[in-house]
Amino acid sequence: MRPLFMICxxxxxxxxxxDEASLFLHxxxxxxxxxxxxxxxxxxxxxxxxxxxxxxxxxxxNVPILAHPKGFDMQVAVTGDWDDHYLLSKANYGLRANxxxxxxxxxxxxxxxxxxxxxxSYYGFTIxxxxxxxxxxxTFPYFSNGTDDPKREKAIDRAATxxxxxxxxxxxxxxxxxxxHIYENPGSSGYNVIVFNPKRPAYWLPxxxxxxxxxxxxxxxxxxxxxxxxxxxxxxxxxxxxxxLDEPAYTGHDSNIVFRMNGKKxxxxxxxxxxxxxxxxxxxxxxxxxxxxxxxxxxxxxAAHLTRFGYPVRxxxxxxxxxxxxxxxxxxxxx
Numbered sequence: 001m002r003p004l005f006m007i008c009x010x011x012x013x014x015x016x017x018x019d020e021a022s023l024f025l026h027x028x029x030x031x032x033x034x035x036x037x038x039x040x041x042x043x044x045x046x047x048x049x050x051x052x053x054x055x056x057x058x059x060x061x062n063v064p065i066l067a068h069p070k071g072f073d074m075q076v077a078v079t080g081d082w083d084d085h086y087l088l089s090k091a092n093y094g095l096r097a098n099x100x101x102x103x104x105x106x107x108x109x110x111x112x113x114x115x116x117x118x119x120x121s122y123y124g125f126t127i128x129x130x131x132x133x134x135x136x137x138x139t140f141p142y143f144s145n146g147t148d149d150p151k152r153e154k155a156i157d158r159a160a161t162x163x164x165x166x167x168x169x170x171x172x173x174x175x176x177x178x179x180x181h182i183y184e185n186p187g188s189s190g191y192n193v194i195v196f197n198p199k200r201p202a203y204w205l206p207x208x209x210x211x212x213x214x215x216x217x218x219x220x221x222x223x224x225x226x227x228x229x230x231x232x233x234x235x236x237x238x239x240x241x242x243x244x245l246d247e248p249a250y251t252g253h254d255s256n257i258v259f260r261m262n263g264k265k266x267x268x269x270x271x272x273x274x275x276x277x278x279x280x281x282x283x284x285x286x287x288x289x290x291x292x293x294x295x296x297x298x299x300x301x302x303a304a305h306l307t308r309f310g311y312p313v314r315x316x317x318x319x320x321x322x323x324x325x326x327x328x329x330x331x332x333x334x335x
Contacts, residue, residue, distance in 0.1 A: 024311045025106040030069030032060055038080040038097060048095045048285035052078050052127065055287060055330055056099060063321045065314060072103040072121075072314070073112060085142055088161040091273040094128030095284045103314045120305065123315040125292040130273035132291025133183040133192035134167035137251065137270055140219060152222055159219040165272040166207055166215065168251055179328035182294065190295040193324065197288060197331050200279060204271040206248040209263040212270065213237045213245070216259055233258040279334065286332040294319060 034056055040049045056076045060066045066074055077100045086092055103121045105113040113121075126132055140163040143156040170183040173191060179198040182191050196203055217237070220230040236259045244263030252267035253260040261270065278288060297305075297316045306312045 023108045024071065025108055026071040026311075028071060028106045030071065030073040030104075030106070032066070032069060032074045033076070035075060035077045037078060044095060044283055044285045047283065048097070051285055051287055051332070052097060052099065055127075058330055059101075062323065062326060063318060065318050065321055066101065069103075071311070072105045075102045075104060076100070077102060085157065085161065085164070088157060089130070089165055089273075091130050091165060091275045093275070093278040093280060093284055094286065094288050096126065096128040098124055098126055100124035101318065105311055120309075120311070120313040120315055123293075123318050125290060127287055128289050129291060130289070131167065132289075133181075133185075133194055134169050134271070136164065137166055137168050138163070140164060147225065148223060156222050159215070159222055162215045163219050166212060166249075166270050167272065168268050169204060169271045170268065177325040177328055179331060180324045189297070190293060193292040193294045195290040195292070195324070195328050195331060196277075197279070197333060199333070200288075201274055201276045203274055203277040203289065205274045207270050207272055208246055209240060209249045209261060210245040212249045212261055213240070213259065220258075229258050281334065282332060288331060290327075290331070292319075 034053060036049055036053070038045070038049070040046045056078070060074075060076070079098045079100070086096075101123045105121060107113055140160050142160040143153040148156055170185055170192060173182040173184050176182050176193070179196050181194045181196070183194065185192050194203070216233055217230075220226045220233055236256045239256075240259075240263070247263030248265070249261045249263060249270040250265055250267040251261065251270060253262050279286075282288065295316050297313055302313050302316060
C-alpha cells in the first residue's frame with residue numbers, strides 16, 4: 001500500500017498541474033542523459049555498467065518517444081537493487097538493477113519539472129531480478145540482534161531465505177513472443193512482462209506442499225518466541241491429507257492460521273526461481289532476465305488525462321511503442 005505521505009504529495013502535484021495545465025511546452029526539443037548510481041568496483045560490476053548503458057542506448061534508438069524527446073529532457077537513471085539477504089539465495093546469480101526513464105517536462109516559465117510523481121512522467125523496469133511478476137507469500141524476518149540467539153544467525157538467515165524464495169505467481173496471460181511472457185496482476189490496472197531466454201530451463205519451479213511444510217518447520221523451530229506458532233504449525237501440517245502433500249502448493253486455506261496453503265489447485269500457485277535458469281557460463285554482468293510493467297490505459301483515458309493535466313501519459317506512450325520481440329533479442333546468450 002502506498003504510504004499516506006506519498007498520496008498527499010501526488011494529490012498536491014495533481015492539483016497544482018491541473019491549475020497550470022497550459023504551462024507546458026510540448027514542442028520544445030529535449031536532450032538525453034544517462035545516470036548510473038551504482039558503485040562499480042569489480043570487473044563484473046564495471047562490465048555490468050557497460051552492458052546496462054548499451055541496453056539504455058538500445059531503448060533510446062528503438063523507441064520513438066525516447067529517440068526524439070520533445071517537450072521534455074529524458075534522463076535514464078540506473079539504481080542498485082542488491083542486499084546481503086539477496087546474496088544468500090542460490091537462485092540469484094546475475095547482478096541486478098532498476099532502469100528508469102524520467103520525463104523532465106518543459107514549462108513555459110523556463111523551468112523544467114523534475115518531479116518523480118506521478119507515474120505518467122516516468123517508467124521503469126528491473127534487470128536480472130528474480131522477484132518479477134511475483135508477490136511474497138508472507139513476511140518472515142531475518143536474524144535480529146535484539147531478539148535472536150547470535151549462535152543461530154546463519155541458520156535463521158538461511159531459513160528466512162528459503163521462505164522468501166517462495167513466491168506467489170500471477171496467472172500467465174499469454175506468450176507474446178518467444179522469450180516474452182505476459183502475466184496478469186490481479187487488482188491492478190496492468191500486466192507484468194517477463195523477458196527471458198526461452199532456450200534455458202523454466203525460470204520458475206513449483207513448490208510441493210510437503211517441501212513448503214519442511215521450510216516452515218525449519219523456520220519456526222529456530223526462534224523461542226515462535227514456539228506457540230510452531231506447535232500450531234505442526235498440528236496444521238498433520239491435518240493435511242496425504243494425497244495433497246506431493247501436489248504443488250497454492251495459496252489459501254479455509255481454517256489454518258500458520259500454514260495457509262493447499263494442494264488442491266485453489267488460489268494462486270507458489271513457486272521459486274529456478275537456479276538452473278541462469279547460464280552460468282556467462283558472467284554475472286550479463287543481462288539474462290528482465291521484468292517490465294505493462295500499463296493498460298486506454299486511448300480515451302489518455303486523452304482525458306491530457307485535457308485535464310496539460311501533459312500526456314508518456315509512460316503509457318513508451319510502452320505502446322516497445323517492440324517486445326525486439327526486446328527479447330537484448331537478452332544475452334552465448335555467441
